[in-house]
Amino acid sequence: YVNRFAVRCGDHAVVCTNNDSAWNTAFDLSDAGSVVSIVDAREHIDAGLLAEASARGIEVFVQHVVVTASARRKRVHRVEIARLHNTSLELLGPLRPMRCDLLCMSGGWSPAVHLHSQSGARVVYDAQRCCFVPDLAVQAARSAGAANGTFELDFAISEGREAGKGAAADAGFRRRVV
Secondary structure (H helix, E strand, C coil), rough: CCCCCCCCCCCEEEEEECHHHHHHHHHHHHHCCCEEEEEEECCCCHHHHHHHHHHHHHHEEEEEEEEEEEECCCCCEEEEEEEEECCCEEEEEEEEEEEEEEEEECCCCCCCCHHHHHCCCEEEEECCCCCCEEECCCCCCCCHHHHHCCCCCCHHHHHHHHHHHHHHHCCCHHHHHH
């Protein structure tokens, strides 16, 4: 709404995330005049994002999650956050209340692992990308690009090209020399 319709949805926003993409939402809200806090579940955040948030006066809570949200008159007015132990996923310490009138949630990008799973193969959790990704294939199948957890366009195209070359070679096709 803030970019498409120039509507600022809240004066005090909390952006809860586990990925870099949501930080752009926080920056856009801040640029529109909202007071913004970022609550990121990850342990390690890109230094450039932290610097950009600091320059905008955005409060950042690393390795934290939103635990509760409270509403009055059908509107959010407060959340409580807690520190997260990333390996055990346990909450650490007391809950911290935060005033807000907008809560933005981003659970990240999830690969389409359905075909991989239907082939009888397993998926494994990738803590760095905060999602399940294909494990070793058990049939003559390959996962590439977004289906493999590779969301950056250039890398997804390259990965798809290599998977296609490998599949063609396995099928007996050889590169022609012209």
